[in-house]
Amino acid sequence: MALSRACFSCSQQQFPPVRLSRSISRSNFQNSISRSIGHDKCRDAPYQAVASSPKESSPLPNGLDNFTDCFESLHARTLREVRHLVGKVEKGSLESLLMADALQRLGIDYHFEEEMQSLLREQFFISTFDGHRASNNSLHEVALCFRLLRQEGYYVPADIFEDFKKNNGGCAFDPKLSKDVFGLMSLHEASHLGTHGEGVLDEAADFTRTALSGLADKFLYVGNNHINGMSSQLLGELVRNTLSNPIHKSLPRFTSKSFEVYLKGHYHYEWTGAFRELAILDADLTASINQTEIQQISKWWSDLGLANELKFARDQLLKWYFWPMAVLRDPKFSQERMDMTKPITMVYIIDDIFDVRGTLDELTLFAEAITRWECVEELPDYMKTCFRALGGITNEICLKAYKKHGGNPTDLLRKSWANLCDAFLVEKRWFTSRHSPSADEYLNIAIVSTGVHLAMAHSFALLCGGTNKQSLQALNSFTGMSASIAKILRLWDDLGSAKDENQEGHDGSYVDYYMKENPSCSLEGARDHVKEMISDSWKSLNRECLFPHQFPPYMAKASLNTARMIPLMYEYDENHRLPRIEEYMKSLLLKRSA
Template identity: 35%
Template sequence: MATMKATLFSFPSFFLNVPATSSLKVSPCKINCSASTTTAIDSSNCKWIQIPSLKHKDQSSCNTVNHGTKDIEDLVERVRRDMFNYGDLIRSMKLIDTLQRLGIAYHFQEEVKEVLDLMYTRKDDEDDLFVTALRFRLLRENSYHVSPDDVFHKFINKEGKFKEALSNDTVGMLSLYEASYLGAKGEKILSEAMEFTKNHLRTSMPNLESSLVQEVATALELPRHSRMVRLEARRYIDKYAQETTGSRVLVELAKLDFNNIQLLHQMEIAEVIRWWEELGLVEKLSFARDRPLECFLWTVGIFPDPKHSKCRIELTKTIAILLVIDDIFDSYGSIDELVLFNNAVKRWDLGAVEQLPQYMKICYMALYNTINEIGYRVLKEQGWSIIPQLKQTWIDMFEAFLVEARWFNKKYVPTQEEHLINGVTTGGTYMALVHAFFLMGEGVTKETIGMMEPYPKLFSYSGMILRLWDDLGTWREEQQRGDVASSIECAMRDHNISSVDEARNYIRQLIDNLWTELNGQLIAPAGLPLSIIKTSLNLSRTAQIIYQHGDDNKASSVEEHIQLLLSRPIP
């Protein structure tokens, strides 16, 4: 099979739009899955997480899950019966928005689809800014083709600007602000809406009611379109529970559902940890990172739907092995040894292990067996023979790692374009999304399998966002280690940027531009299934959540995310 080359947009014109003005670090955590109920985290900065063991399932834990599931089913039926009103579209739109924010919309997929279809087919004659923007956002999020010019022209004055009177409607402005972040490349009206709402929301904050201040501040810091789905659910459940107009049924359902999914995640973690300990990589390779829990956090971001349990488990395995391989290329292997490693992966057979140094043999076999097992699972359950596609993602990644190692060895500073193209591959995005596509098994056909080679633009945009956020978040750490130049150094050199702060702002603008490209995939002509488009969006969101606070606060923020999603139930 030919090497999968990334299909990318033209870099020069893309970069001209910007004015020229990985690895996670948390305190060491030890997980032990030998007892009937096991403790997952033990460190000075982490609290204890109780995980029901998969080796010796605790009956009370299983009963709790089953009891919670029955209660959830009863509440879901109440919502389905009492709260969906197809004759009142505005009420139904608001309900869908609330269900999404609470993380429980997946229970009502058929009802949501019916409401969205009605919203799409009925004429939009609503003059309310909040409702109009909400309608646009809900439809755009679900890949309905809606023109922002047609939707928002009614709010534009004779000078072609948004009417200043709109600034008096804070709720409407916030709705428009959130909708503007789903803008695709060339949708000028949404770019203007973003600047218009952002400026007015900032200046209005001192005069807002207390109930709105925090919501506006949270949105300005991180718009909803960029938030990790499960973290947003955890945050919003607390907020919604305090609202006097909130539904008590929805609050109860959301809390039960969140806690039930948390138990599911804990069981998934136990399975991952059992596999990781049996694999024994970190026992044999003392330099390797031992971070399966953090790897699992990534997959919770990528696959928020509870039905994707096996996807989370299997992708966590690949990410955990990827970190070890990254360590070999970054800090342990010689160039000659790395060439041997690269050649072995290209061969992809048991005999290839004989040419490797001892420390590489165990890593090669761990990779070989894990990927072949994933391929076997997909063949058994879906009927697709996919090992050639999975293998190729690793071959491409090894090649890119070797390029980076040679840059470092020769003290070569790549151009920003070279760094970003190669860095998308070393960042693991192509590997993760190709594996995710087959693990989910949604919309897999001969035609869509063919779209995996070359890698689709969708994957490239998501991978660039991850690469750039990684560079922003780990720059100081990599500087201290003397790693290959990051996007910050490349940008400073290529664009004559004089300060690190200026370069960071430049990189953030690149990320914003990439999001418009990524959003365009939501309304692109039919091709890839919506499930993998949303998965790519989720990967980009997770990258931002992991890296946005930079070197100084990354460890504490990652630990907090782990605690919120995997440890602390909602009372």
Template identity: 45%
Template sequence: MIINNFVTPKDTQPAPLPSETDFVSNDINIKNELSRKHLELLEEVRNHLKNYSSEPLDMVDALQKLCINHYYEEEIGLILKSLYARMSNNDDYKHDKSLYEVSLSFRILRQEGYYVSADVFADFKQKDGKFKEEIAQDVKGLMALYEASQLSLDGEQILQEASDFSSGALKEMVPSLDQDQAMITTNILQHTWWKDLGLAQELKLARNQPLHWYLWPMASLTDLSLSEQRIELTKPIAFIFLIDDIFDVYGTLDQLVILTQAVNRWESNSLEQLPHHLRICIQALFDVTNEISDNIYKKHGFNPIDFLKQSWINLCEAFLVEAKWFAEGYMPTAEDYLNNGMVSTGAHVVIMHMFFLLGGGPNIKSASIVNENQGITCCLAKILRLWDDLGSAEDVDQDGNDGSYVAYYMKENADCSIQKAHEHVMEMISNTWKQLNAECLYSSHFSRTFTKACLNLARMIPMMYDYDENHSLPFIKEYINSMF
């Protein structure tokens, strides 16, 4: 037989093509090999962690920053217990340690719920009470000291001094530092749910920033096992921004009253009086919230729908108060504005969803604390509101207007300059951070996973609201670009 000028013996058959089974088998072999290598690497790191010749905190810190520390919880726990015992029972422990080592030990222990006295930094001060000049050139130590100082509690003056000293020294050194930044990479999941909702097409003036919204849960829920929770948490964050834009630039006051009443009733029939674009947005809110509640019930055995509904009711009512103030030309006191503005940040909505997504449902007392904007929720909302108001009283690329604590504070204090007002707000933020640190350190109502997530949310705020003179957020754009 002759085929294409090649002679093939009659009794010779062409080699069979690979079957689907062959491809599947090969794929399984590849996955098994990758899984084997993965386990070998994990075990290799575990052995390094167990047999680390010097202080292992560098390695613990690296594992936490790489978000793979959950593989080594037992080993890290033993390391931290041993370190805490040595620091607590040995006054000489810190004398032979560098600024970096002491600062790193202090920060990681406090982050993990161990109380360490701020007096560990006393040895780095001179007789006159100021920090030693020789540490002003220690970049690594200064950065560690600054990070440690952010975990201060009320009354810890030495940590305030540490923050001022380290930040001042680092700022002076900026021109000589290497400006290369490590690239942060991720395989970020595409939010097809957002596209499927079609709200970006219906509300063209509203913010359409799914990547911005995803940054919050990505930074707060760092454990790799919480991928599903990160995606779910992005959904209420998206609706907070959407509803904010509806109240700012879309709805008339009459429509906003109807909308708030509809959310209060949580009934689709209540939406009939609203225009189409507002109706589908709130209907989507109902559907997504009910879906999240169902998923939480299936996973944790507790249906949080009543708590989640109440968080949205509180948010819409706070938005409506601001809308009425603006429509009537009313100037609230700075305190009244702040109290309402803390609710209108939506922080309580995010924290409430996060609480239940992390399995906190059976603890009704803790859920009530979150729902009533106490403790951690109150602190985080206050920091968010004040940081946001420091940036601008106008939303980014929006025609609508919000109030500003800075503006109301200056109105009440006629002799106060904009600089003094900003300094006052920064002091408020600093004091609130101390309260938040104390709440997370001492609170027995919440899991460590939850309190860590709240702290991470608060840490994100300065970056997420770092406005420039054009009311835009260039740093966020650079940050997102770096991830890709």
């Protein structure tokens, strides 16, 4: 039901807090991650943790204390060099766009927020002054500019691409574009920023997908020739990566390595070497911060004692931390990442109480207690234990929000827990009574039971605070964004449930209920319908992220990162493991310069 219902597993083994070690080898840590990420089909067997707390025998690499003054000096010097290079680029030029794109793809753009805003604001003024016309610019430049501006919230009309259709505004894109591989990749990337009603971007997605698929096969099998200074093999891999991991729907840290290769082989500017060096140094710094956070949050989890008292529930601290780690990637949000791990942990624990342990009567009483925020005597002991932990976490977050922002989000957070438990209870009643809801009825409740609304409310409290009229208006405008993310998560979850989990109706899924309402629809047809719904939800999310909106830009970025991370949680291999999460965790937590 909750954030990642599909990743359910109950760990019977208790793990001690993470201990950092200076002597751990890269291979030992890789094996530790691989062992800790897995998935079992059946919910009635002993489960292996999807991403459990690291075992004492497999400690993490060094933390921040392992960095020397020499490293810090090198990082600071490289940062100054890159800032100088960014500052002297000609605004409005193609090079400035390529530079902004590289900063984002390498995941180091947070260092240069003011510079990035200045570059893109100037580009937006130029584009607006020109009437958003393609003029004589190349497809690559127009599409890159469109994507960068929309990613930052600037509205650029999609009909700018009509100029690239046959006979300037015909019914189809000019076939001559099929030979422009870099223009096609930029156009394909831009097509993922579409909103509802922008048919030209839907056409662009279809056109570029077909053309790039053919080019990828051609480049990969023509031998080691060179095209525009890049080997055909490398170019083919780059094209395939563009199709499978579009930048707008991927986490920068997950795609940065492939882009570094592209940057080295294709961008012949003086700044490419410094950019790559900063990305590598920054990844090491970020990894060490994440390792230190894991150590601290592990101590909190051990001291809390829920793993010992609620043995039926999941013990997957590394996975729970993985959400805020990927979503709030700026190092300055270190404390917020650790704080957000705590309510996310409770979402999973309470989900297990509803799914695994509680009777319907007990769960009804528990949901009522959460609504009143009163731990009544009639609750079973394990529910009292959970309630006390939840109360302590909520009070802690409210106090931090009050000290930092001046507002008291207590009512907001308590209501979000009540709404979540009410949704869990509805689903439990359906299952107990064998009720089969309509697909829409199921989805309306399932969107709430993802826990996304609750997580976003806690993020808002920690990052924005306030309960005055202005902040509440901002939160209300943020609700549409969280609803789109929740829908994406639930539908991705249900695609995995239907194909990979063999749950046999334990939780149900949108795919199941849709097929019951449409008996003539095949499984593949139902899955295609769900994928189209996910695409529509992305369009809604894209629209919510455009200016004007009342919430800070970093909330929009955090929301997009949440949506970007969702597919990583549901791509199981034949062994019911999550290899992309393993690889992503390694890329973040292993020091790349080692």
